[in-house]
Amino acid sequence: MTTLWDTTGTAVVKALAAERRTGGAVMSGLALTLVVVVDEKDVAEAEAAATTAASRHPCRTLVVIRRHVDAPVPRLDAEVLIGGRLGPGESVVMRMQGRLALHAESVTLPLLAPDAPVVTWWHGEPPDLIAHDPVGVFAERRVTDVRRATDPLQALRQRARDFAPGDTDLAWTRTTAWRALLASAFDTVRAAPVRAVVHGQETDPEALLFAGWLTSRLGFPVPVESPNGQRGRGGVLGVAVDLDDGGSLNATGAAGREVLLRRVGQPDSTVALPERELGDLLAEELRRLDADQPYADALGAATGTPGLSARSSHRVHIWRDPAEASAGEARPGEQTDVGPYSAPDSGGSGADAAGGTAGGSPDGGQADGGRAGSGGDGGRAG
């Protein structure tokens, strides 16, 4: 393990290469690079999940922790581990402060495993537009978690608006067990389903995605209804399907408990529905690195946004400065730097325009820009 304080992106790349040499045969074979975007307070949780996932899919894990974007001095601290705390693979944990946090990609890009797919996972509030976050733009697969948003329903709708093939959400992953259970129960059903209802909160993203999936598969709208006395419980709580031969299929339960399956003409049975840990969910996401069309269909049906699969999977970075959201907070003396993929129509405020003109100068116009190495390089790349 190498710990680097107040370092540069180049030093991190060198440290990783050195660790690989001295680490010996700990690691062989890389299937992908996993980029984890997380806030300081959730680091332990995200690291545990990434470790579980990395133990099933050999990967290089890059943990990006952004903090104090408004700190006056950009700074990078990094920890390089091979075969250590974060599982058998290679991992780099990076804490980025100040304006560098807006240019995280300048540090992560040279660290990506050559020619291997990149998966970016946001363990926190999902970005409003993934195009705003450059570490999401270069990823083949983008994994968000609307359950961690302040308003999950709104976040789910936003995911549909912002959707591009290759996006998935852990709310969808959490429905897998329910979907498997129902699909398996349907293996022996000979009649055609005519009506179906999903039980859960009307605003719960998992219940909505589950219903959206049923809608897309069965060809008729499947509503979400909140069952009596179970207000406030999250996730899918049950499903009822009526069949054209008068039969029906009824499942009630919840993750972490058992599910009671009732079918007309058959004895009741109970099924275990284990509550899956974050690491298991993430590992399921890493199993497939191509676009998930059933998710696109389900998300489209859940939010009334058709044609999601047909969208382009290509995203272009859109520069957005969080400092501008709360205007006038820009510190005196700090000049705004500009993102490498800066879109011409972005921003428009005076500060950003100034940054745009300064974009050509290698030092970004900052006295202390050099300290964070790659952070200051943002201007050069632009």
Added chain:
Amino acid sequence: MSHELLDPPRPNPLRDPRDRRLPRIPEPCALVVFGVTGDLARKKLIPALYDLHSRGLLPTDFVLVGFARRDWGHGDFEDMAREAARAHARTPWRDDVWSRLAGNIRFVSGTFDDDASFDRLDDCLNEMRDSRGIKGNAAFYLSIPPPAFPTVLKQLARTGMADNERSGGWRRVVVEKPFGEDLGSSRALNDLVDSVFTAQDVFRIDHYLGKETVQNILALRFANMLFEPIWNSNYVDSIQITMAEDVGIGTRAGFYDRTGAARDVLQNHILQLLALTAMEEPVEFSPESLRTEKLKVLRAISIPIGEEALDRYAVRGQYSQGWLAGERVVGYLQEDGVRPDSTTETYAAVRLGVETRRWAGVPFYLRTGKRLPRRVTEIAVSFKRAPHLPFSRTDTEELGHNQLVIRVQPDEGVTLKFGSKVPGSSMEVRDVAMDFLYGEAFTESSPEAYERLILDVLLGDATLFPRNAEVEASWMVVDPLEEFWAGRIPASYRAGEWGPKKADEMLARDGRAWRRP
């Protein structure tokens, strides 16, 4: 009931081929295990069922029926199964997961020749068709010694339990190796099994084929452009397949002394590995096409001809007392339950050929043994040397054959050995190894072979199961060897050595050497 079966089943609207998150889950069914108190059931089958259940891969309506001689009440079997699952399961233990499985466990007590107990088993299955919704589907797992097979199969035939039509669902049978002890007995056994069950409902378990790496041989060969063009006698010098065990015969003396290494391992595991390594590309990845190609290879195998060639290229060994992993171990003849004058082999090495255009002239060296230095199974493909080397002889002195090694266990993965320049001012080339590790060691939770195979039986997927023609073709290879070995005394090797000297001489004669795995 039967006309309903003829209806083409409505496709399940919730199944989508693009939806690869949903696991394959078998139809409602029962698994009946004969010999449920045995080692295999306790250490492998019941734990595998628990693991499948906790991964949510068993159907909602699933019943496990144990059949054994014990005079047990229902609760006794449940206790034993619980202990077994708890001790050997790979997934974390959870009481609630178990309790749901335990709710669907039945025990039928009886002996194999007692008609009444099989009638009780039949009643039990019929009763559960309605009460548990298992729809007449059942798989019978014969985890019993081969001499008991005929009795049990006849009972299954007598009661009609093996009859798909009568049960209104599917009835399958799972047979463990050994599949007979020579061609004759294997044919008799196959005929018997096939007369009771339909041929497609017979699943012969070779647990090696359930291993991830073995399945990966197919991916490696047929999903890549890189290897197939050189996978033939133009480029391949020889192939070595090794299956070594460090353990002795344990408590299996009675069985082992009758069987020996060639029948126990060579006939099934090693010849299956050979078939997968040498076969042509199947037309599609379906059980039928795979079996067709494997069978072609097995039928094309040639063995050394003539006394002298057999003496040189079919070597048997028996371990004597020695030291292994820092402990003194006794010789084979001193093991409990082994006849002091036994000539059973604990090691066998043989050179085979595959008489096809692809492989003509390429020797396949196979070896297996007990009390060898470590437990390892691997397939090593050794390539020819470059026909011309532009370097001086002294530069390439350390350069050996290029090798591609498929490590089946442990450390599942692939190693590629090739020449590389030694850093420095002079031109020196030496062998280096490039390792790819993507198996159980890395993914701790890669499914146990038995989980995969039980699931496949319940799903009716026969891709990973050898069919009887393959078994018979394998006996045709082993029988002449056994005939030659009969009455001869196996060469002796010290426990903890890589086999007898004769085996080393066998390769030395061809200008080659065994790879140290």
